[in-house]
Amino acid sequence: MPSGENGPRRGFDVSEFEARVAKAQVLMSDVGLDGLLLTTEPEIRYFTGFLTRFWLSPTRPWFLLLPSTGKPVAVVPSIGRDCLVATWLDDVRSWDSPQPDDEGVSLLAGTIREVIGHKIRIGMLEGPETHLRMPLGDFRRLRALLPDAEFVDATGIVRSLRMIKSPVEVEKIAHVCAIVSDVFGAFPGQLAAGMSEVEIFRRFKIACLQEGIDDVDYLVGGAGPGGYRDIISPPSSRRAVAGDILMLDTGAVFDGYFCDFDRNFAFGHVPKDAEKAYAALLEATDSGLDAVRPGATCADIYRAMQHVLEKDFAGSSGVGRMGHGFGMQLTEWPSITATDETVLQPGMVLTLEPSVNLAGGRMMVHEENLVLTHDGPVLLTSAAPETLPVITM
């Protein structure tokens, strides 16, 4: 079993965080922001390097202030103080937590006044795909403590930074994509007729861990005759039979960075409709890949894929898009839809994820991951087999 130390070095050099902060401060200056207030896991990790599973506990909020100049300032619960002190930050403040009557709110307000000022414009994440990771009531109390502060949406700044991955970020994502590609490649050897979905999922997770993945945070899918009914469900106790198509869609993690792709398998034989759908999905992915060029848009990729699929597969699936960004999160901006005009730039990491509807409420989805370079897209996944892998029964 690999010890996990064979991949890219964990963490980042300080220069990575300095570069992120410098870019953010240029964008903040462009729109006249005196500071950013961040409350969510990926954003706090992006600017500090603080990585923990402890975000699963909703008890304590965490705050990061990014002033217009200088390093970020952390305002964190006591349980995390030493962890933040160990990052590249100089100024870490903490309160004894839990303390529901004043869960960091007065400390945060005081820190904002001291570090950023009183009559200030402060950016927060209020736009698409964001949320406020502190109690709404506490946010109201914070605003009341800062009557002269104007809170404005700064989603665009964080979005534009995080959408472009640095070479060391890409290295981590490429590593997790490569490991999971290998696991998928060898996985038919672990599958047999009569296995329940629960057992199949469990085997897949163990295989990923054995090959050096840290966590298999996301594994969804299912099996059904000729296709599956949805793509976000946990495994059932249903046992695979001949004619089933099995799909596994996974977001596995190495050092806080995700892959996000799926693979399809056929049990016993490949039903005609499934064969046709699989071929169309691969053709659509190739066509999408051809459209991934610096200066093109997400909508261009969507149209290239849709052009292939609409020949034989009318109607859209409920998925609502044919891919998206990913990296620190399983899904990130942008979305590959007919209306997303985000311009593609080198450093973007995307999944292409065409899907089709089949008879009887069934569907099929295929997915590959890529990074866009100046010279065009580079697949991070080992491309799926040209025909559906068949599990002999």
Place this chain on the structure above:
Amino acid sequence: MPSGENGPRRGFDVSEFEARVAKAQVLMSDVGLDGLLLTTEPEIRYFTGFLTRFWLSPTRPWFLLLPSTGKPVAVVPSIGRDCLVATWLDDVRSWDSPQPDDEGVSLLAGTIREVIGHKIRIGMLEGPETHLRMPLGDFRRLRALLPDAEFVDATGIVRSLRMIKSPVEVEKIAHVCAIVSDVFGAFPGQLAAGMSEVEIFRRFKIACLQEGIDDVDYLVGGAGPGGYRDIISPPSSRRAVAGDILMLDTGAVFDGYFCDFDRNFAFGHVPKDAEKAYAALLEATDSGLDAVRPGATCADIYRAMQHVLEKDFAGSSGVGRMGHGFGMQLTEWPSITATDETVLQPGMVLTLEPSVNLAGGRMMVHEENLVLTHDGPVLLTSAAPETLPVITM
């Protein structure tokens, strides 16, 4: 390898959801609420049974409306429509998503007007340990679309319901606690000097999966001479040496229900201070357990544990509490602190988690899980060994 079907049956009977909704509606009536609007994973799952890992994707919001009478109404993105239709709900509405310009907001506003009314009091989660799982900007737009609706905090209602687990919820939690207790019991056989923390963590996760756990969402801890520096960090590449104390703290999941407890191990020999700390932590846990009685308070448990610890271990650790509720989440209300006066009731599932500071910035934490019955507490974990298990080197 178990197929995972040997534990409690997955999911719940409809009667479980009917009972939850009925209790919520009584409490809503008590405080004059016309409806509840829920946006977060545990709450939506609590009232519908909808279980998915897809919440990891921040792209799409999910909404559940609980009117003052009748079944909940779901307003969900298209990708989840079929999943919600498959629950006990009758009224499921969806929009084509992603659609950042109107990410369900107008559909939700229209549904609220139709199902609940115009001039209404609607409860949301705004209090401790909650957050709003939709973009803040979209929440502002929702309120603007409902000018006559008064939004008030309903955390108390949801908190009082979710703190008391039903027998079938306890059954799932007991199952995951029992499996992980067995894994911990056999784990010394998998440990050896020179193993890195990364490798130790990986082995533990695989062992849990092999024994029937669905996911090991939370595994933190570490090893160090005589104790460890913090209790929320991911594993490092440091290799264990004689005199190290290793702690693993895990939140493993079966059918959406967590355990949350840790175990300590000594490499080679047990340093004197660690031996003393371990004995004090076990004594404190026993003393806390004695204080867990219907009608007592969280503060009573805290004081019982603190009384033992303060004899030899002055000062508090940064953890900030000595236990908490858990179940659908790794941590839930209430907190076992000196100031939490929550009255203990049968059906509460708690972890007792005393911690002590040691020399050189080190610490030690011990943790056991229990359910409170009418007759007193019942341990869900197999109690830790009376002395630190030693890994021979």
